[in-house]
Amino acid sequence: MNKFRYIDKKILCSYDLSEEFFKELGVEVYDIIPLRKVFVIFTDKGKKILKRINSSEERVEFINKALNIIKEKDKYILQYCTNSKGKIITKWHGKSFVLLDMIDGREATFTNPIEVEWCTKSLANFHKASEGIINDLNEKELKDVVQKYGDPDDYYQE
Numbered sequence: 001m002n003k004f005r006y007i008d009k010k011i012l013c014s015y016d017l018s019e020e021f022f023k024e025l026g027v028e029v030y031d032i033i034p035l036r037k038v039f040v041i042f043t044d045k046g047k048k049i050l051k052r053i054n055s056s057e058e059r060v061e062f063i064n065k066a067l068n069i070i071k072e073k074d075k076y077i078l079q080y081c082t083n084s085k086g087k088i089i090t091k092w093h094g095k096s097f098v099l100l101d102m103i104d105g106r107e108a109t110f111t112n113p114i115e116v117e118w119c120t121k122s123l124a125n126f127h128k129a130s131e132g133i134i135n136d137l138n139e140k141e142l143k144d145v146v147q148k149y150g151d152p153d154d155y156y157q158e
Helices: 009-013 019-025 057-071 113-130 139-149 152-156
Strands: 029-035 038-043 046-053 090-092 095-101
Touching: 019 090, 057 113
Parallel strands: none
Antiparallel strands: 029 038, 038 046, 046 095, 090 095
């Protein structure tokens, strides 16, 4: 057996995939496939990505709000799912997890110019959809982001 086949085995083994956990997530699971550091799960609510996170609740809420704003202009955006308690983050045995809607697609081969063009167009659409997002976020959220991650304008200075 190839010893590199499950390079993320240690991370994946830290997930507690029990019936109680899936009830807490609010889904009925039909199948589970490991994929890098996440699981793709087939549920009664469609294909999902199960990911263990270390982010704070505030950070995930901020990202969720930004994604929802972008989703209004670009439908190909990951979306967080809420659990059985209506929360995005599911706490389970001292660990935090999120469930995301799966977007159908495949990995791009960057040696293929056609696939590079598709990726470029998708990235351009994402960029256009995010224009003006600062106007939709409140002042406190923006101050928190600048305090934690720095002023985004600093990245664009010549």
